Amino acid sequence: MYIGIDLGGTNIAAGVVDADGRLISSGAVPTRSERPTIEIVRDMAELAREVAADCGMELADIKAVGIGCPGTINFETGEVIYSNNIKMEHFPLAEEFRKLADLTVKVDNDANCAAMGEYLVNGGGAKSFMLITLGTGVGSGLVVNGSVYRGFNGAASEAGHITLVSGGELCTCGKKGCWEAYASATALVKQTEKAMEEHPESLMHKVAEEFGKINGQTAFLAAKSGDEAAQAVVDAYIRYVADGIVSVENMLQPEVIAIGGGISREGEGLLGPVRDYVEKNGFNKFMEKTRITAAGLFNDAGIIGAAAIAM
Amino acid sequence: MYIGIDLGGTNIAAGVVDADGRLISSGAVPTRSERPTIEIVRDMAELAREVAADCGMELADIKAVGIGCPGTINFETGEVIYSNNIKMEHFPLAEEFRKLADLTVKVDNDANCAAMGEYLVNGGGAKSFMLITLGTGVGSGLVVNGSVYRGFNGAASEAGHITLVSGGELCTCGKKGCWEAYASATALVKQTEKAMEEHPESLMHKVAEEFGKINGQTAFLAAKSGDEAAQAVVDAYIRYVADGIVSVENMLQPEVIAIGGGISREGEGLLGPVRDYVEKNGFNKFMEKTRITAAGLFNDAGIIGAAAIAM
Numbered sequence: 323m324y325i326g327i328d329l330g331g332t333n334i335a336a337g338v339v340d341a342d343g344r345l346i347s348s349g350a351v352p353t354r355s356e357r358p359t360i361e362i363v364r365d366m367a368e369l370a371r372e373v374a375a376d377c378g379m380e381l382a383d384i385k386a387v388g389i390g391c392p393g394t395i396n397f398e399t400g401e402v403i404y405s406n407n408i409k410m411e412h413f414p415l416a417e418e419f420r421k422l423a424d425l426t427v428k429v430d431n432d433a434n435c436a437a438m439g440e441y442l443v444n445g446g447g448a449k450s451f452m453l454i455t456l457g458t459g460v461g462s463g464l465v466v467n468g469s470v471y472r473g474f475n476g477a478a479s480e481a482g483h484i485t486l487v488s489g490g491e492l493c494t495c496g497k498k499g500c501w502e503a504y505a506s507a508t509a510l511v512k513q514t515e516k517a518m519e520e521h522p523e524s525l526m527h528k529v530a531e532e533f534g535k536i537n538g539q540t541a542f543l544a545a546k547s548g549d550e551a552a553q554a555v556v557d558a559y560i561r562y563v564a565d566g567i568v569s570v571e572n573m574l575q576p577e578v579i580a581i582g583g584g585i586s587r588e589g590e591g592l593l594g595p596v597r598d599y600v601e602k603n604g605f606n607k608f609m610e611k612t613r614i615t616a617a618g619l620f621n622d623a624g625i626i627g628a629a630a631i632a633m
Numbered sequence: 634m635y636i637g638i639d640l641g642g643t644n645i646a647a648g649v650v651d652a653d654g655r656l657i658s659s660g661a662v663p664t665r666s667e668r669p670t671i672e673i674v675r676d677m678a679e680l681a682r683e684v685a686a687d688c689g690m691e692l693a694d695i696k697a698v699g700i701g702c703p704g705t706i707n708f709e710t711g712e713v714i715y716s717n718n719i720k721m722e723h724f725p726l727a728e729e730f731r732k733l734a735d736l737t738v739k740v741d742n743d744a745n746c747a748a749m750g751e752y753l754v755n756g757g758g759a760k761s762f763m764l765i766t767l768g769t770g771v772g773s774g775l776v777v778n779g780s781v782y783r784g785f786n787g788a789a790s791e792a793g794h795i796t797l798v799s800g801g802e803l804c805t806c807g808k809k810g811c812w813e814a815y816a817s818a819t820a821l822v823k824q825t826e827k828a829m830e831e832h833p834e835s836l837m838h839k840v841a842e843e844f845g846k847i848n849g850q851t852a853f854l855a856a857k858s859g860d861e862a863a864q865a866v867v868d869a870y871i872r873y874v875a876d877g878i879v880s881v882e883n884m885l886q887p888e889v890i891a892i893g894g895g896i897s898r899e900g901e902g903l904l905g906p907v908r909d910y911v912e913k914n915g916f917n918k919f920m921e922k923t924r925i926t927a928a929g930l931f932n933d934a935g936i937i938g939a940a941a942i943a944m
Contacts, residue, residue, distance in 0.1 A: 394917075394918075394919045394920060396920075403919045403920065404918075404919045448785070449785040450784065450785050471885075472886075473761065473885055473886025473887065473888075474759070474760040474761050474886060474887065474888035474921070474923075475886050475888075475917065475920040475921040475922075475923075476886075476920055477886045477916070477917040477919075477920040478884065478885055478886035479884065479885075480883040480884065480916045480917075481883070481884055483879075483880075483883040483916040484795065484879075484880035484883055484884055485796075485797055485876045485877065485879060485880045486796055486799050487798055487799050488797050488798050488815070488872065488873065488876045489872070489876075495916050496914070497879065497914040497916075499876070504799070561799065561800070562799065565796045565799045565800075565810070566796065568794075568795075568796060568808065569794075569795035569796045569880065570884070572791040572792070572794040572795055573789065573790065573791065573792055573795055573881070573884060573885075574782075574784055574789055574790075574884075575783075575784025575785060575786055575787075575788050575789035576784065576785065577785035577786075603807070603808040605788070605791045605794040605806050605808075606705075606786070606788040606791075607705075607715075608705045608714045608715045608788075609705060609707075609714065609786040609787055609788040610785070610786040611786075612785075612786075
């Protein structure tokens with residue numbers, strides 16, 4: 323048995339996970355990220371004890387603990403080099419956690435954890451597997467031969483920051499034209515807002531009103547009812563997503579690309595056209611093709627993924 | 634000792650190469666690609682015997698032969714799935730070669746060979762190494778832990794066909810906006826021609842006249858003499874190159890990126906500004922950075938690279 327801890331800006335979530343990635347017990351406490359980090363670590367250790375106790379175990383029964391954390395992580399040492407959400411700079415997270423719970427501890431970037439968790443549960447043993455998450459940003463993690471690909475320095479797999487439109491929209495990272503600035507849920511909302519301004523007659527206004535806000539579903543829902551302006555937003559957004567996937571595929575040819583994040587709940591309405599575009603525009607015309615699927619883990623992905631990197 | 638064979642559209646070049654990538658002897662014959670492929674293979678085997686004899690060896694003294702070939706190759710079987718330059722479709726190149734010269738034979742895509750050769754000679758044992766060639770197209774090869782990264786299907790590492798400008802210039806591959814359509818020598822010539830049309834006063838006209846043609850050096854040379862229109866071409870071209878390198882780096886974080894191809898002879902005039910752009914725009918702000926260098930192998934790269942994949 324393993325424990326996975328998902329250290330988020332809002333909540334610390336933890337759970338006991340078996341070797342097949344099944345979640346046995348879980349719990350959560352608020353992060354309260356403004357307090358001293360050492361107090362957050364204390365709550366993480368406490369929560370680990372609790373979720374173990376929930377299934378009748380002690381920490382001594384746990385093989386290893388994995389911690390998924392936003393930011394730049396030194397996977398070898400378990401040090402958080404820099405994290406913005408939970409203020410940390412050169413913080414020895416694994417070492418501090420071990421002082422409170424004497425276990426093997428691995429710390430990794432949350433996107434790498436998510437990829438490893440998804441691979442473990444839904445990867446079907448693929449030789450190479452990539453998870454791309456369309457959420458607030460565009461996250462990604464690459465698993466090659468069962469291990470996370472980290473690059474020589476641990477900073478690899480930031481697919482959200484490949485260039486999609488050189489010199490284009492400013493990204494939160496400071497560069498212009500990143501894939502994330504076009505294909506994230508945040509970008510889709512902006513694209514939807516712009517189209518709504520230009521098309522006061524569009525059904526998108528009614529959809530947004532019913533939901534109480536404009537979100538990643540607004541254009542997709544209005545398009546399903548035949549709204550042309552919404553369909554144009556959806557078509558452009560799908561091309562942005564697909565064009566980035568073509569880049570990833572031409573570069574890496576992973577056996578599987580799984581698409582996660584809230585927008586992936588659109589299912590075949592998103593995946594179908596993405597596959598068509600990639601089929602038509604991918605450079606590989608003669609060899610077996612990458613399978614493009616929807617990610618399967620949602621709410622518990624962070625916990626399962628964190629446990630997976632400790633396995 | 635190894636033999637490397639560089640099967641090009643114009644010439645077949647071959648040489649004896651030692652384990653450190655030093656070329657001991659070499660020779661070449663015309664490919665005459667219009668004749669039956671089997672005759673080309675016969676010349677390849679004959680040339681292998683000759684270059685071995687040139688340094689007092691027989692084929693029995695050779696550990697293995699590597700063949701670098703343009704197109705889509707099945708590295709496991711040595712079959713050329715498809716090649717456009719030398720017409721081949723599902724041609725068992727390794728098998729046919731072995732019938733004429735009983736040796737271990739490996740066949741790989743020429744870009745993969747080039748990367749492996751460059752890594753062997755100039756890689757300094759980097760954990761991950763990428764060669765990017767700015768030539769007629771933009772070629773690339775990735776070496777991870779001493780082996781070529783091929784993806785699950787052998788078709789990986791087509792960095793020239795990552796998207797640089799979604800929906801932009803049409804690429805020879807059929808997709809719009811590929812990096813190759815902006816950062817190849819071919820693209821630079823087009824960009825130079827366009828600027829020359831718009832600026833009849835530009836020094837580029839004189840430079841091109843002296844050389845007898847417009848080429849990848851025209852804008853660089855005129856810019857060095859203070860020509861503003863030429864400087865604008867160079868600046869834009871460097872941003873195209875650098876923006877693609879940022880994509881590769883954000884995705885893969887290779888320890889070394891070596892830039893090859895004719896344009897890399899511009900040296901620091903190209904590399905300096907590329908490094909500055911990547912430093913400023915790369916996502917990795919906290920971990921050790923990728924080293925960006927000029928490739929060192931030029932004329933013999935194909936032979937040495939082909940031998941390297943057989944080692």
